Amino acid sequence: MDPREMFSLIRRHLVFIVGMCLVGFFLGIGYTFYFDHGEKGATIFLTIGMQVSENTSADQYVTNESNNVIDQFTETIQGWFLNPAFQVRVNNRIGFDTSLSFRKQEKQNLVVNLVVPSLVDPTRAANELINELKNEIQAYDKATGSHFVLALSSITAYEKDSNIRLNILVALLLGFFSGILLVGLWEYFNRKVSFGFQVETILEKQPLYRLPNKRKENALKSFLDASLSAFTKPIILLELGDLGIFSQKKSLQADYNVHVRSYPLGLKDLPNEFSLILIVQLGYTSEDLLWNLKSLYGEQIYYVLII
Numbered sequence: 353m354d355p356r357e358m359f360s361l362i363r364r365h366l367v368f369i370v371g372m373c374l375v376g377f378f379l380g381i382g383y384t385f386y387f388d389h390g391e392k393g394a395t396i397f398l399t400i401g402m403q404v405s406e407n408t409s410a411d412q413y414v415t416n417e418s419n420n421v422i423d424q425f426t427e428t429i430q431g432w433f434l435n436p437a438f439q440v441r442v443n444n445r446i447g448f449d450t451s452l453s454f455r456k457q458e459k460q461n462l463v464v465n466l467v468v469p470s471l472v473d474p475t476r477a478a479n480e481l482i483n484e485l486k487n488e489i490q491a492y493d494k495a496t497g498s499h500f501v502l503a504l505s506s507i508t509a510y511e512k513d514s515n516i517r518l519n520i521l522v523a524l525l526l527g528f529f530s531g532i533l534l535v536g537l538w539e540y541f542n543r544k545v546s547f548g549f550q551v552e553t554i555l556e557k558q559p560l561y562r563l564p565n566k567r568k569e570n571a572l573k574s575f576l577d578a579s580l581s582a583f584t585k586p587i588i589l590l591e592l593g594d595l596g597i598f599s600q601k602k603s604l605q606a607d608y609n610v611h612v613r614s615y616p617l618g619l620k621d622l623p624n625e626f627s628l629i630l631i632v633q634l635g636y637t638s639e640d641l642l643w644n645l646k647s648l649y650g651e652q653i654y655y656v657l658i659i
Contacts, residue, residue: 353503357634360565360659361535364635369531376527380520388519391512393451393467394478398485400426400460401503422460424499429462430454432488445480448472452481481509506625508606539547543639548657554642559657560629566657572631575656576608584629586611590618590638592630595658615641626652633658 362369402422432438433454443449453465480541482505489500512639539546545554552558561575587610591597591649594614597604601612611626613619630645645653 354562354659356657358491361484361539361546361636363530364439365531365535365538366444368535369528369585372527372531372534373524374527375529376523376525377520378546379527381516383523384514384516384519387502388514388516389470390514391467391510392470392472393465393476393510393591394474395508395510396464396478396480396481397457397504397508398429398462398464398502400429400462401501403499403501419457422500425498426456426460426462429485429489430456432485433464434598438484438488442481444483445484446472446477448477450477457658461526467633474511478507478509489654539635544635545632545639548659549633551637551642551655551657553589554639555646555653555655557654559632560654561656563658565633565658568595568596571606572597572656573607574621576604576610580608580610583627585625586614586623587627587629588618588622589629589631590615592632592641595631595633595636597631627654628652630655631658632656 396602400422402425433452439450439452442452446468448469448471450469450472452464453467454462454464457463464481465517466474466478466481468532482502486502489502492498536546536645545551548559548562561571563571563575587608589597589604589610589612591612591614597612605611628645628649630642630653632642634657
């Protein structure tokens with residue numbers, strides 16, 4: 353497919369596509385206003401440890417799988433973070449609903465990301481989470497007789513602005529491509545030829561010439577200057593629709609000795625022998641019309657394509 357045919361599709365429905373882009377623009381602003389308020393929170397780095405007897409290495413405390421018990425307990429803490437009741441207790445301490453995510457970072461280290469509403473101090477919220485985690489560890493130690501502790505913790509607060517530019521860009525692109533899809537479907541369901549390969553499939557031949565939509569009358573004259581001598585039979589230029597060619601009928605017939613006609617009246621009183629050159633324009637000419645003409649005139653048909 354000639355890329356110019358896609359540009360032709362956009363040009364034919366430019367107003368509608370621009371309208372869809374404007375809809376996308378306002379949707380992007382609306383999405384940012386109502387849903388994307390940026391992000392405010394804190395990254396918390398935690399190191400889990402264990403109190404051990406004097407002169408005893410923590411590496412000597414192992415599970416049945418020969419893994420370090422502290423490392424194993426770190427996985428237990430990850431399970432706590434998934435406990436809805438723990439999340440509720442943290443939220444009650446902070447006074448607002450929060451969002452919590454985490455990942456393990458080498459052995460007994462955890463990186464926790466706490467996202468808070470815009471009214472909340474992220475450092476205070478992170479400290480409340482740490483305090484609740486300490487309480488949870490103490491309760492666990494008391495119940496199991498173990499000696500795990502939160503050895504180290506550090507807090508890095510952050511605040512990210514809303515991605516209004518990205519939201520608008522994505523919305524504009526969605527509007528643009530949605531507009532192209534809709535106008536393509538509109539032409540498809542209205543049986544219009546949108547691309548050159550559709551005409552080639554129906555008429556089973558290549559166009560004699562491709563005319564640009566701008567200055568198509570001059571381009572048609574250039575085609576006739578170059579190709580008229582190749583035809584031995586009288587030439588009938590048949591305009592399929594109001595494409596602006598029939599208005600040049602007098603000058604074309606005087607200068608090139610061709611018959612310029614418009615469909616359907618132009619099919620009356622045809623000579624016994626003739627070469628029929630259809631003037632087809634993308635987005636305007638009907639597929640059904642081309643099929644009908646193909647069945648009536650077969651190999652006598654040639655065409656030029658306005659893109």
